[in-house]
Amino acid sequence: MSSLCRDCLQEFGAVAKRCPDCGSPRVLSHPELGRLSIAHLDCDAFYAAIEKRDDPSLRDRPVIVGGGRRGVASTACYVARLYGVRSAMPMFKALKLCPDAVVIRPNMAKYAKAGAEVVALMRARTPLVEPLSIDEAFLDLSGTAALHHGSPARTMAALALEIERQLAITVSIGLSYNKFLAKVASDLDKPRGFAVLGRAEAAGFLAARPVSLIWGVGKSLQERLAADGIASIAQLQQKEEADLMLRYGAMGRRLYRFARGEDSRKVDPEAPTKSVSAETTFETDTRSAEKLAEELWPLCERVSRRLKRNGFSGRTVTLKLKTADFQIVTRRTTLPDPTQLAERLYQAARPLLKREADGRLFRLIGVGASDLGDSADADPIDLADPTATRRKQIERAIDAVRDKLGTGAIAKGRGFQPAPPKAKPPRAS
Amino acid sequence: MKLTIERGALLRSLAHVQSVVERRNTIPILSNILIEGDKGGLSMTATDMDLTIVERAEAAIGKSGATTVPAHTLYDIVRKLPEGAQVEFDGAADAGQLGLKAGRARFSLATLPREDFPSASVGDLPHRFQIAAADMRELIDSTRFAISTEETRYYLNGIYLHAHTADRKKTLRAVATDGHRLARVELGLPQGAAEMPGIIVPRKAVAELRKLIEEVDGAIEVSLSDTRISFAFANVLMTSKLIDGTFPDYQRVIPTGNDKMLKVDRKSFMTAVDLVATISSEKSRAVKLALKPGHLTLTASSPENGTATEELEVDYDGQAIDIGFNSRYLLDIVQQIGGDNAEIALADAASPTLLRDPANGNALYVLMPMRV
Numbered sequence: 001m002s003s004l005c006r007d008c009l010q011e012f013g014a015v016a017k018r019c020p021d022c023g024s025p026r027v028l029s030h031p032e033l034g035r036l037s038i039a040h041l042d043c044d045a046f047y048a049a050i051e052k053r054d055d056p057s058l059r060d061r062p063v064i065v066g067g068g069r070r071g072v073a074s075t076a077c078y079v080a081r082l083y084g085v086r087s088a089m090p091m092f093k094a095l096k097l098c099p100d101a102v103v104i105r106p107n108m109a110k111y112a113k114a115g116a117e118v119v120a121l122m123r124a125r126t127p128l129v130e131p132l133s134i135d136e137a138f139l140d141l142s143g144t145a146a147l148h149h150g151s152p153a154r155t156m157a158a159l160a161l162e163i164e165r166q167l168a169i170t171v172s173i174g175l176s177y178n179k180f181l182a183k184v185a186s187d188l189d190k191p192r193g194f195a196v197l198g199r200a201e202a203a204g205f206l207a208a209r210p211v212s213l214i215w216g217v218g219k220s221l222q223e224r225l226a227a228d229g230i231a232s233i234a235q236l237q238q239k240e241e242a243d244l245m246l247r248y249g250a251m252g253r254r255l256y257r258f259a260r261g262e263d264s265r266k267v268d269p270e271a272p273t274k275s276v277s278a279e280t281t282f283e284t285d286t287r288s289a290e291k292l293a294e295e296l297w298p299l300c301e302r303v304s305r306r307l308k309r310n311g312f313s314g315r316t317v318t319l320k321l322k323t324a325d326f327q328i329v330t331r332r333t334t335l336p337d338p339t340q341l342a343e344r345l346y347q348a349a350r351p352l353l354k355r356e357a358d359g360r361l362f363r364l365i366g367v368g369a370s371d372l373g374d375s376a377d378a379d380p381i382d383l384a385d386p387t388a389t390r391r392k393q394i395e396r397a398i399d400a401v402r403d404k405l406g407t408g409a410i411a412k413g414r415g416f417q418p419a420p421p422k423a424k425p426p427r428a429s
Numbered sequence: 430m431k432l433t434i435e436r437g438a439l440l441r442s443l444a445h446v447q448s449v450v451e452r453r454n455t456i457p458i459l460s461n462i463l464i465e466g467d468k469g470g471l472s473m474t475a476t477d478m479d480l481t482i483v484e485r486a487e488a489a490i491g492k493s494g495a496t497t498v499p500a501h502t503l504y505d506i507v508r509k510l511p512e513g514a515q516v517e518f519d520g521a522a523d524a525g526q527l528g529l530k531a532g533r534a535r536f537s538l539a540t541l542p543r544e545d546f547p548s549a550s551v552g553d554l555p556h557r558f559q560i561a562a563a564d565m566r567e568l569i570d571s572t573r574f575a576i577s578t579e580e581t582r583y584y585l586n587g588i589y590l591h592a593h594t595a596d597r598k599k600t601l602r603a604v605a606t607d608g609h610r611l612a613r614v615e616l617g618l619p620q621g622a623a624e625m626p627g628i629i630v631p632r633k634a635v636a637e638l639r640k641l642i643e644e645v646d647g648a649i650e651v652s653l654s655d656t657r658i659s660f661a662f663a664n665v666l667m668t669s670k671l672i673d674g675t676f677p678d679y680q681r682v683i684p685t686g687n688d689k690m691l692k693v694d695r696k697s698f699m700t701a702v703d704l705v706a707t708i709s710s711e712k713s714r715a716v717k718l719a720l721k722p723g724h725l726t727l728t729a730s731s732p733e734n735g736t737a738t739e740e741l742e743v744d745y746d747g748q749a750i751d752i753g754f755n756s757r758y759l760l761d762i763v764q765q766i767g768g769d770n771a772e773i774a775l776a777d778a779a780s781p782t783l784l785r786d787p788a789n790g791n792a793l794y795v796l797m798p799m800r801v
Contacts, residue, residue, distance in 0.1 A: 336579055336608050351581055377800055381781060384577065384585050384608040386681040 002033040006157045006194055011150065028153065032177075032198030037142040037152040038267065040174040040182035041159070043118065044191035046135035048077035049169040050114050051104050062101040066091050071281035074106050078191055090326075111135075117167055125155055128267045136186075138179050140267035157194060176202075180215055180263035202261030207234035214258045216251065224248075233259045272372075276312060277320070278302040279366025285324045289357035292321075292365055296353060297346055297414050299367045304342035307369060308399065313338035313378030314369025317348040321356055322364035329356060334371070340378040341395050345369060346414075430494025432466040434486060436507060436514040436531065439471075442484045443504045445641055445665065446475035449482050450500040461497035463546045464518065464527075466490050475500055476547055480634050482641075485664040495543040496520055498527050506536060551668050554652035554659060558621035560601075562645040562662065568603040569639050571614035571792045574761045576632050577607035584674025588635055591627035592618055599623065604679050606795075610758050611679060612765070614792040619651075626655045629676055634658075634669035641665055683795055684781045687774035689747035691720060692787065695771045699763050701739045705729040706756035708737040716756040717801045720775075721749045729756070752778045753801030762794045 004011050005019035006026040015029045030036075043049065047065035052058045062080035066073040073094045076085040083098035095101060115134040122129045125148065128140035141152035148155045156173050163171050172193040174185025181197045188195035197205060206213070211233055212222050228247070230236055236244075236259035244252030257263065278299045286292060296319075307314060318332040331352040339345065349367050382388045401410045446462055454460045463474040471488035474481065507516065510531045520527035520540065529536040569588070577585035589604040593615065600615035601622055638660055642649065650661040659668040706716050710731035719726040725743045730736040752775060763771050766786040774783040784794040 382608045383611045383682045384606045
């Protein structure tokens, strides 16, 4: 058995309730502790934690970060979670469960900055960091023991302490021998946790879990499996690989392997961006086609801006709508050429929207670009549209002005909303 | 209605009209063809509401009358009948059935009343001219491959036909583009076409017309308004709606200053492009042309397949240039050029390229390069 004190980072052989060195109760013991090197790091209630950090008066209060009264809760702090609030829960529901919650509008720029700082601290330990989102990532620490003078487990514990010290937020860590189990583990001991899943226990641990734990098993596959009498991973473990493949195709192979705790995916530091999207939830549900179209334009501008900034072009444009009763509708179209222009995205998404805006009540609209390529391939000369090149230049000119003077400095007529009447300035007497 | 017709004549006409009928139809009557027997013979009409074909065939008429029967069923039956068979139709106006006899085979086909069949009235078609079937084939063949299938730009889903005057030369022009390539062909303006509006003939009408005139020798009578067009020839009258839209100002995208002139032997160029393109990825189909005076190197590569190189001696004395194309598009055009040689005028690797047959000035083609 190997043990590690998560406070003083002392490694020792015996199982102990408290660290023999510093007396801390945060002792991690596991027979395979020194041999596991794939980690998943997940920030605890990330957005809420940052808001609490920046406003200490919020520390003991339930905090929900989310889009106003209408949107969904992006993050609920652990206090709010005691009331049953979960992330992705509609705001009205969250506020019914926890009427005293402090609701904070998300400040993505702030979170992105903190997220980047976390990633930088991770990259200082290993180049093999694969961010999954703004607040979680996989790390492969194989072969770093000599460099860091300690096992990957110790390196991760040290990293967690450093993030707490430097950024004043907490993280939870899962450590295992592959990505699937590392991610499962990071969820076991939240918040400020550190959980380990070793080879010897993997199959037994998984057996008792539902199939939905497996990466790639969504609602529909889960229903299909349930219809076939498979609800738990234990039931999957009893099936032959060939049978599963026959029934579920390539997914069958994954089910077979994951059920046994086998996952050969590498930690890929350059996991490519697959799509760029933006969405917004309305203050009040709408069925108005004009209102929907009005909301669509700024989203296209946002997607376009991110495509341009990151050197991408997209060829598939996806429109997303969510009805008042939470049905998600997505419609997509493929462009003849990749684009990064807001105008093109809008022109492609507009007809999709026209078809869907049939009087149903919607609460959310989003637009995305996928099938991403290089920006050098974006918007070539279009023989069927002699004015396209000029419009491209106009959009570039608008971008240049915005880079210099800010987003509000210039807008297309389409996005123009008259400013609300200002209060009259006090008259000089 | 009672009439008898020779199987071969019936099959030929049915083959023509039935292809207008969509396989899946939500409106039952559109699955049917209208059969009319009168003293002039048998006439068959099929329509999809946008496109209507009427074809006449000789038949021995016992009793005139009209009804509608399922197009594909009738076609399949006639197709399977033995060669030389005499086919007899026999049906009362309100019986709901049409009897069909050939030899000892008997069929009874469900009918729908002829009154339900959409009327083929076309309104006034004020512009009329004649064009040789061979010329019409040239107009279509030179341009149809460039017709776009993009739904959002529906006005590109056909061939743009219009009268054009330049340097006192009057021509009838056909143009098609999908944004990546553009084909333009012009022929002497037929008498009576000078005042015609610019029209866009939809893809399906183009395809059907091309099939019907494959073996026609004479002239085609064209009549049109700004919403409809009809083509009359032999025993056929074809009428189509036109696409209601504005074709882009294509003249602005045809380059005029391309000065790097490449001349290739058409056959060996096609063979070489086709050969290296075997390696190109399914998605991009890219081939790269690296030009030096007198020499062309064609290359293709894809991460999955590997790389390919082929070299050709060519007629070129411009600056060295590397330029990429979609091999499929390039081949379509060079195939269409037809003569012994193809002339390719280049500007740079990102600008439209001009292709033509140096021996035939009727057609020109524009192709957008792609980044390789």
